[in-house]
Amino acid sequence: MVDQWAGIRERVATLSVQSAGNEVFGALGHGWVLEEPLAEDGLAELEEQIGVRLPEEYRTFLLHVAAGGAGPAYGLFPVRRTQGRWRWEGDGVDLADLSLLAEPFPEQGPDPKALEELLAQRPEEEDFDEIENFDDAVEAWDEQWDAVMFAPERTAGAIVICHLGCALREWLIISGSHRGTVWADSRVDDVDLKPLLDDDGKPVTFARWYTDWLERAEHTVMATSPDV
The missing domain is CATH 3.40.1580.10 (SMI1/KNR4-like)
Known part of the structure; x- marks a missing residue:
């Protein structure tokens, strides 16, 4: 070798x-x-x-x-x-x-169906009247996403x-x-x-x-x- x-x-x-x-x-x-x-x-x-x-x-x-x-x-x-x-x-x-x-x-990563469902819940700016509320929603969603995709156990x-x-x-x-x-x-x-x-x-x-x-x-x- x-x-x-x-x-x-x-x-x-x-x-x-x-x-x-x-x-x-x-x-x-x-x-x-x-x-x-x-x-x-x-x-x-x-x-x-x-x-x-x-x-x-x-x-x-x-x-x-x-x-x-x-x-x-x-x-x-x-x-x-x-x-x-x-x-x-x-x-x-x-x-x-x-x-x-x-x-x-x-052997396997996160459940694809669970990821699909989480992606479908990603906040969209047009759904919010105030940009601050949108930013807060995005931050909360990012925390959920990172907990699944970037969990230390994944790697x-x-x-x-x-x-x-x-x-x-x-x-x-x-x-x-x-x-x-x-x-x-x-x-x-x-x-x-x-x-x-x-x-x-x-x-x-x-x-x-x-x-x-x-x-x-x-x-x-x-x-x-x-x-x-």
């Missing part, structure tokens, strides 16, 4: 010096910089703190490529040790409850690994039957989490997620850069 990461750092470094590197979506966010890999003892301490062994593809990436940095969208969120504790850093990482990482990721056993902007994110499942796969989070658009699927309809694992991005980035740079 380590062999699949051979040459990855070098390929990213090559892209970093190409004039067309910034044509790749999100490159201005991560700047083509990869952090240093984790040491074995650091990874062991991280896994001890969260109470679960990370999926093999991800943990070998951490050991042999980087702790985070250049990657899909605005980059792979880094995991860092701060004041003796390990944590992931990036936009939205606090959505993941680190105390629940050893719990299995839920037990998962970590946020990147963001695509506009509150769209992607998660890596680290516990349960979906362990090792990457899921899209479009809850900001009222859509529950869904697994990323390849062209054959199979769930995308971490290695496929990262290497597919790298291949697309190389294609973009080669197609637009006079340097290659």
Whole structure:
């Protein structure tokens, strides 16, 4: 499994010096910089703190490529040790409850019928005479919606690994039957989490997620850069 990461750092470094590197979506966010890999003892301490062994593809990436940095969208969120504790850093990482990482990721999300009924109750401005009353109704409805869609239990056993902007994110499942796969989070658009699927309809694992991005980035740079 380590062999699949051979040459990855070098390929990213090559892209970093190409004039067309910034044509790749999100490159201005991560700047083509990869952090240093984790040491074995650091990874062991991280896994001890969260109470679960990370999926093999991800943990070998951490050991042999980087702790985070250049990657899909605005980059792979880094995991860092701060004041003796390990944590992931990036936009939205606090959505993941680190105390629940050893719990299995839920097999099912919220009941679709219940979500449909709740969406039908969303306040409409034209139904209110006063804007203050409308704002109060929206705030109350948002609290109900967030309690269902953003409950910590919904993302037990998962970590946020990147963001695509506009509150769209992607998660890596680290516990349960979906362990090792990457899921899209479009809850900001009222859509529950869904697994990323390849062209054959199979769930995308971490290695496929990262290497597919790298291949697309190389294609973009080669197609637009006079340097290659």
